[in-house]
Amino acid sequence: MTVYLKQDGRDRVLLIPAHAPKISGKAVHFLFTLGQVKDIFRKEVIRQIPFAPSWVMGLTRWREKAVPVICLEDCLGMPFIPSAHPGRMVLIRSREQYAVLYADTALRLVHLPETSAPPESVSWISEKNLVRGVYECKEGFLVLADMPGILNMRQKQITGE
């Protein structure tokens, strides 16, 4: 079954729980705007590609396309706990590129928190240049990953371009 998200409000965002241990007792989520979320679908088979960076888990099929599956936690250098039964995949669009993230069933579509503050420390993220911002609110820590940076600049670092 495929779930389509309507872009019915600019202030609503999707929270994807990170497969990471709690930080100071608070959960960590990745935050995406609805404009970034193209589709949510059931887990598909992943084809590993030799020599890929550790955070690129492989390729999967989406409709008639082949899309890379990435582990954001590993990419950002966060401590992570591999999920045994991730049930869903979230297709993220970044300009003309796509990437798929694993997600548990606990996806949350929420209004953008009214109050948030930058956390005191983000030492638990080692690749800070790939993060647009981290906010602390009642939901926990919200991490805004720099998807164009990850899919472009990051690969430039790898390829040495």
Place this chain on the structure above:
Amino acid sequence: MKEIMLFQAGNEEFGLYLSDVKSVYRASELAQLPLSPELSDSLSEEVSGRVPGISPHGGTGSLSDDSYIRVCRLPGGKDMLLYDFPRIFSAKTRPSPLQKIIRTDVGSVALAVLADHIERVAESDADRIFSLPRVFGKRSLQWFPSVFSTGTAGEEKRLVPILDPAGMAGIDAVAQDTVCRPPDIPAGDCRDTEEYISRCIRPDALEKEICRAIRRGISRGLNRSIFRMTVFREKAAGH
């Protein structure tokens, strides 16, 4: 329509354009020798000293054990580099009697791939072959620049990386095809630079290169148009 030879190495499945396949041998038919400095010297200059670093099981890193690449001797006495795919990608070290050696030439360089078995030759339209996304990094893109989506309606669909033999060996295929090495033609033998250049370029290779450039240009143009049409259609559908 493209024809792709699908082969198995350990638990992994790979593809190779049939146009890149020169011949297929039973692994037991050809002598396989460890890569030694003497043998390395006997290989063509393009390959000698350019054996890429490979770490076991497809990870990145440098090669500490060169048994992943061996030298394979053809019946005529010609040597070629043999890439042991079952070992590289599946840590499989036990040879099986069904193993095959697939010879693939890049210009004048003979290369070979060891496979556990050859599955079949599949036909594919261009729309079932995708470019590997750049996020996979340099080495993945060099070895497997494209991916084939197998299966038609009713069949199981799988994604199979297609091997580029030139990328695997780190050979610049364009340079291989078009230009002779400078020592072949002493510059002093030519009247001027123009004559030197014209003697360096092999006419047959130049023709091939022009055809390849035209083909590449057409397929890129088509892919871009298809992509734009898809985006437009999705936008129009309100997704």
